[in-house]
Every structure is written in C-alpha cells, then in structure tokens.
Amino acid sequence: GAVVSQHPSWVICKSGTSVKIECRSLDFQATTMFWYRQFPKQSLMLMATSNEGSKATYEQGVEKDKFLINHASLTLSTLTVTSAHPEDSSFYICSAGPTSGPQETQYFGPGTRLLVL
Amino acid sequence: DAKTTQPPSMDCAEGRAANLPCNHSTISGNEYVYWYRQIHSQGPQYIIHGLKNNETNEMASLIITEDRKSSTLILPHATLRDTAVYYCIVGNYGQNFVFGPGTRLSVLP
Secondary structure, eight states, X not given: OOOEEEEOXXXXXXTTOOEEEEEEESSXXXXXXXXXXXXXTSOOEEEEEEETTSOOEEOTTOOTTTEEEEEEETTEEEEEEXXXXXXXXXXXXXXXXXXXXXXXXXXXXXXXXEEEO | OOSOBOOSEEEEETXXXXXXXXXXXXXXXXXXXXXXXXXXXXXXXEEEEESSSOEEOSSOEXXXXXXXXXXXXXXXXXXXXXXXXXXXXXXXXXXXXXXXOOEEEEXXX
C-alpha cells in the first residue's frame, strides 16, 4: 500500500518553544491531508484538514494560531505547534490518500510523539 | 461522533479465527466501511474496506450484511502480532475519518 511518513518520530522540547512536524506522502500525491491528535488511552481526534495551496480547516476547539498548518506541495504538509505547553504533549498523526489513481482509502503516518517539559 | 459501535474488547486464541463485529446502522448509501488497526504507539494501519460486497485480502476478510447495517472483520488465523485496537469506520475517501474507541483484541497464546 501507499506510504506516509512523519518526521520526527518523537521530540522533547521546553515549554514555550515551537515544534514542527512533517508529514510526507512518499509514493503518491495528496491534495488533502488530515492531522489527528491522540492522548493516552483515547482514540484519534481530528485537529484539522490540510489543503494544498489553501488555508487549513480547523476543528472546533483547535486554535489555528497555535497549530499552524502549511501544505505547500502535493507531498508535504507541516504542523507547527507554537509556544508549546505541557498540555500539548500528545501523539500527533497525519493521514493522506492518493489524489489520482486507485483511491477509496487513506493511509496514516507512523505518528510523532511530542513531550513538552 | 463516530457512526459505528464496536465491543470494547475481545480475546482470541492464537491460531484461531478472530471475528470482530461492527454496527453501523446509520450508514449512507455511498459510504464505505473501513477497518484499521493500531498497535501500541504506532499510527493506524489500513486493513481492508468495502462498499457492499464482501472483500478479502492477504490480511483479512470483510463481511458486510446485505442491509449494510453491520459488518464483521475476520482475521483467519490470529497471531500474537495481531494484538491491537481495531477501528471500524464508515465514511468516504477524501473526508476525515471519525474514530470511535474501537475494539481491543488480545490474542492469547
């Protein structure tokens, strides 16, 4: 199946700093990518929808100025957690589906674990 | 809210078939049924999906009832590595997936 990668796989940062997480579709192009967040022992919760060449769409309760999303190409979306605080510590996961060719499903990245001290 | 209902947990003996049920009584005519699984500390792994016909691939089989209100994921010969949380999702390609709590499958030796 298609491959979605994320970088870094884990990151530890100090409170108040910013962290950038990359999501790449390795063997297909994706007009739309999705960013999820997962807290311990909970399910995945959608944060935002990333659209190539346009502004992201954020879910209710997700601060767009805190979680900056850039989808500059058909294979890369980035999520920047600005002024991170300990409550932002979580498992961040992206997903994407091919824009062309056989479609019908989405593929998820391996996730990025963020720990804010 | 998720449009699916799954049992919170199930056990299965190693080597036996694991049958994971999912109810999706409010599924729309053009929505697919997707199954993913998540092994601890990893991103969800795609397993299989279908619209109305039963589907089979190298990982599993998907049985969808004729009225499409429920489905069953079948792992024919469960191994210890199949221990994971299994998510049943209904939706369309290109839209975000809404995850419920899933079923925690424990494969026992």
